[in-house]
Amino acid sequence: MQLLNLATIRQHLDPAAVMDAIEKAFVKYSAGDVTVPPVGHLPFPTGDCHIKYGYITGDDYFVIKIASGSHGNHALGVSPSSGMMVVCSATTGHPVALLQDEGHLTDLRTAMAGAIAAKYLAPPEVRTIGIIGSGIQAKLQLEYLKPVCACRKVLVWNHRAERHGEFIEFASAAGFTATAADSADDVAAGSDLVVTTTPSTSAMIGSAAVRPGTHITAVGADTPGKQELDAALVARADVLVVDSLSQCTDHGEIQTAVREKTIRASDLQELGNVIAGKAPGRTAPEQITIADLTGVAVQDIAIATSVFAAWQAANGQTGDPSLAVTLPG
Template sequence: MNHTLHIIVTLRKEKIMKIYTLEQIRKIEKDIPLMVEQLEKGYEKYSLGETVVPPVGYLHFDEPVGNTYIKYGYVKGDDSFVIKVFNGFPENAESGLPTSDGLNMVFDSKTGLTKAILLDEGWLTGFRTAGATLVCAKHLAPKNITKVGICGTGTQAHAILSMTPYVLGKQKVVVYGYTKELTDAFVAEFKEKGFDIEPAYDVKTVCDQCNYIVTATTTMTPLITADMIKPGTHITGVGADAGGKNEIDASVFAVADLVVNDSKSQCTVDGDTTFALKKGTITEDAIIELGTLIHVGKGRENDDQITVADLTGIAVQDIIAAEMACRLLGE
């Protein structure tokens, strides 16, 4: 496939639909500060009711195991609406195939005509998710970070760590993966990129050394429990987005001074938060949405607080990412 190809399809009455390849889309990677700024505004609009975001479409496959997520919506007053399809099929790795794929479709909200198709192969989802962790870091990370902890060694963990310096600056990093081989390979890769990084072969080591932690795994067995957490720690979890996934144990929510959800309606059904609610370690009125937190300016108050951000991923992120890509690539 020629990834440099830029296809322009002419539709009826001189309407133009653009198709962008992954190679072209990745050019927006240099615009991380703009992405963070736009995501903040998007979260705020979501929590203020200024978006239309229906429930997530979800398909689960058993043989082989796979998941399809369909997220869609629009920001009121915008001239576009977006539909995103993201597929995750982990067993593809055994055949040498990509484990994720996807695309974003952008439509004119006045005519319904297709404006652009972004063949991002799932990259935009990783980019906007990593951007969301930076939004959380901006508002919730301790002022004095000991080390950055990353739980996970997959595509999402790569994106998150690569982008973290844009908000937190250069920090020492500790990473934990499912196996020693995965962990060591991840460490070696990021050392070549100039990161001060070391491996951890259990999650407790990450929690002992780090007060800013991001989890990006597909586990259904919690990685982090309350007894592992030190005062002043912030945790952002991005892996528990559906299907019984659970990275942050319910006990952590019981000791947290501040619990943040990207979407209360989603996190209380599919996120780590739902397990805490079921076990009674937290009540729904104790949760604040990320957009509300941004709007009222209430983030971390001191370096002794324990804070948790549970992110399931919401369509407004996809809307922001797709529209930003179209705007920058069209210039």
């Protein structure tokens, strides 16, 4: 089994190739060409461990991701989250690579899904990008929008205003003209493409703030009880796209609207079907579109196998390495 640490992973990560692999993985997911068992969940005293795993039909490898978060870590001076991905041969079952990515690949695949949603759903002209939240995911979402969106103007809001400066500095270094807004509603009112990245448990963006033609990608809500958008805004959207019908109706941004029955399952389109052209997505510039992304194991599979393939290519290795390990005798 090959071990790849974070530095090696960064070295062999080709964003364009990974984005392409994630798009294809979403298509396979929505077409049902995957095996994605329910997410494993193990609570421990100060946090939770999640195990996401799956197999894309026809792939050479399957992937298991182990990721933990603990709310006590900040006080202990250690990273709040951790993660690793195990790439296993779909021929022998043997592990072939362990990616010690410390959660970085999860951050990246989440940001890339946001970029994919924008690529397919953003209005034709984006004059301002709005970002809610200013943490690592807020920064990555902005960074990965660059290849899919020409706009270089960004409005940001974080509930802790003292963090705006650091985000603006990051955005400037990335080539954006960045300004802080006074509220999430102000961000929404001034932007055509909004990304929400917070762990909020109550709506921050009301329906009244959002102009026709806006696209919103919501990545913050990933467990029951989390919410960033008002349920009335979700109900008002012309196009509702989800990464996973089953996950989003249970614990995504749209969970409240589903529970309050202001939207129906038939209102929802899966991102993979939009990418494949099987679902319409945005059909007019004035439509309000919302993408609710909860994170699907196929993204982890795509990013882990892409990085491993790039590492293999760079190291002159071809084929499934587990086939080269023969039994003694």
